[in-house]
Amino acid sequence: MNTIRLANIRRSLGFGALLLVVLLAVNLYLNPARFHPAAWGTLIGLAAPLIGAALASTPVILSGRGGIDISVGPLMGFVNAIIIQTLFLKGGVESPFVIVPVALLVGAGIGAINGFLTTIVRIQPIVATLGTYLVLTGITLTIVPAPIGPAPQWIKAFAGPLSIIPLAVIFLAWWLIRRLPYYDLLMAIGSDDRAAYTAGVDVTRVRFAAYVITGVFAGMAGLMLTALIGSADPNIGQTYTLISIAAVALGGVSLAGGRGGLIGAAIGAIDIFLLQSVLTAFNVSTYVLQVAYGAILVAAVVLTAVQERANRRERNA
Amino acid sequence: MIKLRTWLASTNGRIFGAFLIAAALHLAGTLMIPGYSSPFAIRAMLVIASLLAVASIGQTLVVILGGIDLSIPFIIGFANVVAAQLYGDGWNFIVVCLLVSLMALAIGAFNGFVSRRLDIHPLIVTLGVGMVVQGCVLLWTAGFPSGSAPAAVSAFVSIGGSAGPLPVPWLVPSLVVLATLIILIMARSPYGRRLYALGSNPGAAPLALIDPVRMWTITFALSAFFAAVAGVLLLGFTGSAYGDVGQPYLFQTIAAVVVGGAALVGGRGNYLGTIAGVLVLTEINTLLIGLGFQPAAVQAALGLIIVALVSLYGRERHVRSTI
Numbered sequence: 001m002n003t004i005r006l007a008n009i010r011r012s013l014g015f016g017a018l019l020l021v022v023l024l025a026v027n028l029y030l031n032p033a034r035f036h037p038a039a040w041g042t043l044i045g046l047a048a049p050l051i052g053a054a055l056a057s058t059p060v061i062l063s064g065r066g067g068i069d070i071s072v073g074p075l076m077g078f079v080n081a082i083i084i085q086t087l088f089l090k091g092g093v094e095s096p097f098v099i100v101p102v103a104l105l106v107g108a109g110i111g112a113i114n115g116f117l118t119t120i121v122r123i124q125p126i127v128a129t130l131g132t133y134l135v136l137t138g139i140t141l142t143i144v145p146a147p148i149g150p151a152p153q154w155i156k157a158f159a160g161p162l163s164i165i166p167l168a169v170i171f172l173a174w175w176l177i178r179r180l181p182y183y184d185l186l187m188a189i190g191s192d193d194r195a196a197y198t199a200g201v202d203v204t205r206v207r208f209a210a211y212v213i214t215g216v217f218a219g220m221a222g223l224m225l226t227a228l229i230g231s232a233d234p235n236i237g238q239t240y241t242l243i244s245i246a247a248v249a250l251g252g253v254s255l256a257g258g259r260g261g262l263i264g265a266a267i268g269a270i271d272i273f274l275l276q277s278v279l280t281a282f283n284v285s286t287y288v289l290q291v292a293y294g295a296i297l298v299a300a301v302v303l304t305a306v307q308e309r310a311n312r313r314e315r316n317a
Numbered sequence: 318m319i320k321l322r323t324w325l326a327s328t329n330g331r332i333f334g335a336f337l338i339a340a341a342l343h344l345a346g347t348l349m350i351p352g353y354s355s356p357f358a359i360r361a362m363l364v365i366a367s368l369l370a371v372a373s374i375g376q377t378l379v380v381i382l383g384g385i386d387l388s389i390p391f392i393i394g395f396a397n398v399v400a401a402q403l404y405g406d407g408w409n410f411i412v413v414c415l416l417v418s419l420m421a422l423a424i425g426a427f428n429g430f431v432s433r434r435l436d437i438h439p440l441i442v443t444l445g446v447g448m449v450v451q452g453c454v455l456l457w458t459a460g461f462p463s464g465s466a467p468a469a470v471s472a473f474v475s476i477g478g479s480a481g482p483l484p485v486p487w488l489v490p491s492l493v494v495l496a497t498l499i500i501l502i503m504a505r506s507p508y509g510r511r512l513y514a515l516g517s518n519p520g521a522a523p524l525a526l527i528d529p530v531r532m533w534t535i536t537f538a539l540s541a542f543f544a545a546v547a548g549v550l551l552l553g554f555t556g557s558a559y560g561d562v563g564q565p566y567l568f569q570t571i572a573a574v575v576v577g578g579a580a581l582v583g584g585r586g587n588y589l590g591t592i593a594g595v596l597v598l599t600e601i602n603t604l605l606i607g608l609g610f611q612p613a614a615v616q617a618a619l620g621l622i623i624v625a626l627v628s629l630y631g632r633e634r635h636v637r638s639t640i
Contacts, residue, residue, distance in 0.1 A: 123624065124581045126385070130572065130620070134623070135617045137613075138613045197637060242387075245440070285456070290448055292452075293448055294447070298431070302431060305437050309435075
């Protein structure tokens, strides 16, 4: 029983987990000071927005039928702009008890719009969220035409010693969701929505909820982004779009839906972060960084696919 | 009424709808903005639309196959910079074009082969390969591409140019010929029939002796090839090399294909639709900029309009009707 479970975990994490171990070792060797336990808070704070973006992208991808949300990055930027410009600088609101709920509600709202467009209007997800992507980027640039600061003091603490907390909250939320029947329905429609529909699952509603969850997580990721940059910047959010989807794929989440989970997505994101870190330690140019990014991404998905094939053959034999 | 609705939901109906919207947008622009229909403005719009149309050929083919190609903007930038650089180093331009095309075909073939053979989502493969390609170009040029386009290419795409008696540069009539060829090939040739067959039913097509891996390899190679053509044409249009010149084309090609009535799940759509989509996008862009919107507002409005248009006639089927 236990070995089967272990094998399952190994299979679902695949190449991403192996890469994580290797990269972590290389990083520790190259730059022990940066990875010293005393610096973990800052380190996690640096990686948090990317991890958050990857976690946020996962629920909709799990829901299948081309489910994808490319508006996660711009949504993070939008939340960042609303918090700093509208609430803090213009409205004078500083209390976390207002700012955090607003960020999550904005996320849920945009997630609901995406969900409405993809499940009820039934526009192909990549097109619908491309629409939200463009609208959010445009609005963010109108609210905050140029980078502006500062941020409330308390939020900056979440880029330092408290940086693990927002990520822990997301994982806790997901852990609770996994305890609900909803999770099984989500994975069922992700693997085969037609079969799930004939079995009586309300496919539209389950998928809609996945978009809302993604929105809320993205709102949280927006808070992490705000903590890290300590200001409002209209041009940072959208840079997370493609890299977070890459992280999700690297973490063994199937873009066809129904396979993978948040841990895999987080591992994929940490892989990308550690890779950045290694290449920076070698002091290479950002161009090499980009080549390495792309090459490792392709290599990782190829190796994962090859491994999966081998596993399937093993099971059939 | 019901007949009309079924027809509007068909591919031809969607394409007709898209052309109608482009015409309506043009009419609105002419009424609201003085000089919107002036010969120069129309010429500019036709050239910009033609460039987008070339870049969207590959996306159309790939989407009908049931895939997606995110490497198009990177290949455009790659062709743009490499062509300028090599030409600037004194190479013969024909040789440069051949070399760039061959490299693009190879990159595209890799995309298609890996995606299909190993069953990996093309989104990830094309994105990763695109990043590698762009990184290599940046490394090679150290981030500062040099060189320029030969005069012939510039004249071919110049807004002020003319093609014989026609008051448009050669790009526009050439695109019309190319488009006709592509539409014919897609509708009449064995390749076209295989493309639609594989896109509408990937499970059944191999039983009809269609080799999926071969089709994906060929189609993605074609996609990269046309992206490279767009890159070289853009070199003539802007005059100097710029690695990020293709970036706006990432989402625009997808939007054009979808507004033109193709379904991203494959098997539906055609290049005439994409051309209608290209016209709609170009009209919207020109109209909003002409009305004095800031670039940020233009982008937001573009997003709203894409969603509104697609919800009008690009809706997917409900799960219950797919069983």
